[in-house]
Amino acid sequence: MALADRWLLPDGVDEALPEKASQIEYLRRNLLNLHESWGYKLVIPPLIEYLDSLLTGAGSDLELETFKVIDQLSGRLMGIRADFTSQVARIDAHCLKDEDVQRLSYSGSVLRTVPAGLDGTRSPIQLGAELYGHGGLESDLEILSLMLETLRVAGLEKLVLDIGHVDIVSGVIDAASITNVEQVKLRELYKAKDLPELEFFVAQLDVPEHVKSWLTALPRLCGGNEVLSQAAAKLDGVGESVSNAINMLNQVVDVIQARFPKVGWHFDLSDLESYSYHTGLVFAAYQPGHGNAIARGGRYNNIGEVFGRSRPATGFSTDLKTLVSLSQPSVEKKLRVLSPVANSAELWAKLSQLREEGYQVVEQLDSNVRIDMFDFQLVNVGNDWQLQAISK
Numbered sequence: 218m219a220l221a222d223r224w225l226l227p228d229g230v231d232e233a234l235p236e237k238a239s240q241i242e243y244l245r246r247n248l249l250n251l252h253e254s255w256g257y258k259l260v261i262p263p264l265i266e267y268l269d270s271l272l273t274g275a276g277s278d279l280e281l282e283t284f285k286v287i288d289q290l291s292g293r294l295m296g297i298r299a300d301f302t303s304q305v306a307r308i309d310a311h312c313l314k315d316e317d318v319q320r321l322s323y324s325g326s327v328l329r330t331v332p333a334g335l336d337g338t339r340s341p342i343q344l345g346a347e348l349y350g351h352g353g354l355e356s357d358l359e360i361l362s363l364m365l366e367t368l369r370v371a372g373l374e375k376l377v378l379d380i381g382h383v384d385i386v387s388g389v390i391d392a393a394s395i396t397n398v399e400q401v402k403l404r405e406l407y408k409a410k411d412l413p414e415l416e417f418f419v420a421q422l423d424v425p426e427h428v429k430s431w432l433t434a435l436p437r438l439c440g441g442n443e444v445l446s447q448a449a450a451k452l453d454g455v456g457e458s459v460s461n462a463i464n465m466l467n468q469v470v471d472v473i474q475a476r477f478p479k480v481g482w483h484f485d486l487s488d489l490e491s492y493s494y495h496t497g498l499v500f501a502a503y504q505p506g507h508g509n510a511i512a513r514g515g516r517y518n519n520i521g522e523v524f525g526r527s528r529p530a531t532g533f534s535t536d537l538k539t540l541v542s543l544s545q546p547s548v549e550k551k552l553r554v555l556s557p558v559a560n561s562a563e564l565w566a567k568l569s570q571l572r573e574e575g576y577q578v579v580e581q582l583d584s585n586v587r588i589d590m591f592d593f594q595l596v597n598v599g600n601d602w603q604l605q606a607i608s609k
Contacts, residue, residue: 229332229339233538240541241342243548244371245324248344248537251370255363257322257346262304264326268296271303279303279494282329299329301343302494302532303520309349310526318350324537337509338538345514345534352529354465357498357516358472364502364512364533365477372544373504373511377481380469380500381488382462383515385448389435392455393428407436407487431455436487442470444484465498494520498531504543511539551577554604555586556595567595567602 226232233241249259265286272280282299298304301323309319324344332339346363348356361378368376386407390400399422406415419432434451438444448463466484473480488499497516504511514533558580559565571578579591588594593604 227339229329229337231338231340231538237541239548240546241537244541244544244546245342245344245537247370248367249322249324251367252322252346252363255320255346255359257320257363260305260308260321260323261325262298262301262308262323265295265297266304268294270307271296271298273303273307282331284328284330297328299327301325301327301345301534302347302517305347305532306349306517306520306530309347309528309530314526316350318348318356320346320348322346333509338536341536342538343534344537345532347530347532349528349530352518354468356529356531358469360514360531360533361469361473361498361500362476364500364514364535365473365480367533367535368502368512368540369477371540372546373540374479375481375505376479377483377503377505378473378500379483379485379488379503379510380466380498381484381486382466382498383495384458384462384497385452385486386435386489388456388459388462389431389452392459393422393424393432395422395424403432404489408489410436412436427454438484438486440484442482442484444486445470448486462497469498500533507543509539511535511543551575552593553591554578554593554595555588555591555607556580558582564595564602571595571604 253259267288268283268285272283279300284297284299286295286297287293288295305321305323309315309321313319322345325342327341327343329339329341333341344367346360346367348360365376365378386404390403393403395403402418403415406418415436416433419429422429422432424432431452438448438451445463445467449460452459452463470482483503494517495515496518499515501510501513503509512533512535514531516529516531518529519527520530552575554571554576556568556578557564559568568578568580576593578595588607589609591607594607595602596605597603
């Protein structure tokens with residue numbers, strides 16, 4: 218590598234310089250305090266784990282995002298986490314073993330082999346919350362509300378909530394009774410939103426006409442609140458799981474609109490952007506003008522089973538770097554004091570006192586200091602150390 222290139226970082230990997238780093242840390246503390254006020258307890262999983270534990274129950278899509286390394290001590294394959302969910306599920310199932318509802322929150326760096334979206338990063342600072350032990354709509358609403366409140370506290374007000382349910386896609390495909398190969402192809406077309414190819418593919422399937430109408434209608438059920446009534450009509454007769462999912466989405470709209478009346482709505486009932494471990498309600502929050510989701514979550518009831526305890530679960534996550542870039546939080550700056558080097562017990566005691574009072578105290582190591590970068594200078598007046606304002 219040429220000397221001029223040694224400072225370059227890999228594509229999709231960035232660093233936070235002092236101003237941005239202080240914004241990230243300020244926001245992290247505020248949001249974790251918010252989660253604590255809701256009853257969520259902080260956990261700090263390791264950055265790296267044995268791969269078979271890290272990816273257990275997480276699905277093939279997360280496996281593709283995970284960096285793999287060889288453990289020099291054991292010779293086993295290890296993974297650098299690309300997402301927290303499977304780790305927190307392991308903690309709930311194997312470490313805490315509490316049968317009651319468990320509320321956990323987390324924050325830390327993750328690393329991904331590919332960026333999320335066109336302008337995404339490979340090194341997010343992920344923050345999120347998980348709720349274990351309750352499978353009802355109430356816990357879905359709690360997590361969804363906490364996600365929206367997290368974004369509000371972060372300073373993001375103009376939000377659009379994209380919401381769907383895994384059972385709708387699965388129910389329609391199951392009702393078609395097509396082969397596994399055809400199911401895979403159909404899901405690929407739904408994900409790509411390739412409607413002409415979808416029409417052609419469905420036309421070749423050996424299924425009744427009313428089933429074909431369900432399969433082609435699904436990706437067109439996309440838009441505002443009117444989508445739910447359209448879905449109830451066009452997917453009538455598909456099955457109970459689909460009807461229940463549509464009813465659940467209507468209940469979610471009623472509750473969340475009452476709690477967060479300014480939030481906009483978007484429905485895409487063929488959406489397959491969530492991880493494959495999701496099993497129910499899925500959702501993502503967007504801000505107009507920003508292409509990628511700024512927060513994402515949903516239900517994943519089966520993920521803890523492989524750790525010896527299957528419990529209902531739901532959660533969400535967001536990226537602190539993205540939140541800071543969109544909201545530009547204002548961090549209160551401490552008053553800065555320039556002090557001589559503390560070469561006496563009295564001066565050291567004064568510096569310690571000022572720091573405890575909230576001042577930022579810097580000792581002057583040499584004469585090459587910009588005085589105008591400080592608010593006060595500590596001077597000795599009659600054997601008494603006093604703050605002297607610096608005129609600018």
